[in-house]
Amino acid sequence: MAKTLRDTKDVLVGRAERQMREHFTDSKLTVRQKLALTCRIAFDGGHDSGLAGQISARGQEPGTYYTQRLGLGFDEITEDNLLLVDEDLQVLEGEGMPNPANRFHTWIYRAREDVNCIIHTHSLHTAALSMLEVPLVVSQMDTTPLYDDCAFLKDWPGVPVGNEEGEIISAALGDKRAILLAHHGHLVTGRTVEEACSLAVLIERAARLQLLAMSAGTVRPLPPALAREAHDWTSTDRRNRANFAYYARRALRNHPDCLTNKVEI
Template sequence: MNNSTFDLNKEALIQRSLDQMATHMKNTHYTLAQKLALTCRILFDNGHDSGLAGQITARAEEPGTFMTQQLGMGFDEIKASNLLLVNEDLEVLQGEGMANPANRFHSWLYRARPDVQCIIHTHAVHTAALSMLEVPLEISHMDNCVLYDDIAFLPKWPGVPVGNEEGEIISAAIGKKRALLLAHHGLLVACASIEEACLLSIAFERAARMHLLAAAVGKIKPIDPDLGREAHDWILQDRRNTVGFAYYARRSLRTNVDCLK
């Protein structure tokens, strides 16, 4: 038996694993619109349904434009073919219907964060319930460390986010982090790819559910900050995001075969 890896330290084993991921984990070949439609269906399947509430956007090729769903359609109805292309003023450039007026704060956040390619905002039920307590989301479990030290908290509800004021407040509140819990509202993630944003949204809602379950029976104990950051960086790999998204896409496509059309 080859025991050559048994003399390696943790850092070397992590790097070895990352190198293997780069070799064996392949990228998907979905278009931008297909990824966005799949994200809508995946999030619907994973507890992010709240009627017509919530917006999912992704930067498009032309500067100052992004794709989003039509107002009046639920996440479970979105297809690649019924998405809208809009500009920063939410004027429709391609597609029929109108965008959600609450997308205005997305325009502000895209302006503030050139690194962000996808923004997801939902009212997932456990996140929304936690938001009613006006407390930050606590990350204290290995599975949730993809969000460790990467969630901001907006403790004051600014009201319906259709004004420019809300755009300024929200884009300032999230700062350079990937996620934001909005009190009396819901979750927001702003990421470098659609795949990353989709997976972080799923992780956010799961973490909120775990927070509520744990807090109901005792005081949540913090984890070691260095280990939390180590786990964050380990989980938050581009290739892991790609294959993780591909898994959820395969699962969703078993029943949502129409969303790629």
């Protein structure tokens, strides 16, 4: 006999949140491992654009972060070939050079103490949408983690290897978790690697949905109150962990060389 059919939505949401806290516990993966897996997840998710794009995560020491070596594609990144760099992009650990465009990551980390991971790619559909100089429109339930949480930079500041571009992009991002960069691509941030990875997967899907919908008619808006409720419900740390674990298991099946040591996910 069912006992919950008369429970309110608040009661059911609270119960689900308690269950997620119980079932989705802390990950055993290191930051290096999470970042390497994120590179493979991005590659499989259509974020590959040759050597373009950077993925980074804060290191243990202030003013340091991990990122990939220039010259390696996302499908070649492992936990062992990641670099640890300082704010001037000087290599502290690892061999090779970082992408000079990583400079604007430094500006974002300095502006946003809450950000511990940054993913910037030129994925196909976000890049295509960026060519239209229109913001990302969130109008479908699955994409609501980005509702009112994706900024838009209409003016292309050029190749982001200078400090000027870092200032412009970090300012345009503001307090949002994501930004669509006109004539460029996208950038997402997260308090955790899991959060940033989940948003990176999602923003590419959202851009693809928007382009498909725009080709068929006029995109209709979501009711704001319900959209904000959905944003908050789908943006929890536990849900990000669950999403990332799924993406990571799938990536490891496709790329077993990504991690040096086997880790239970």
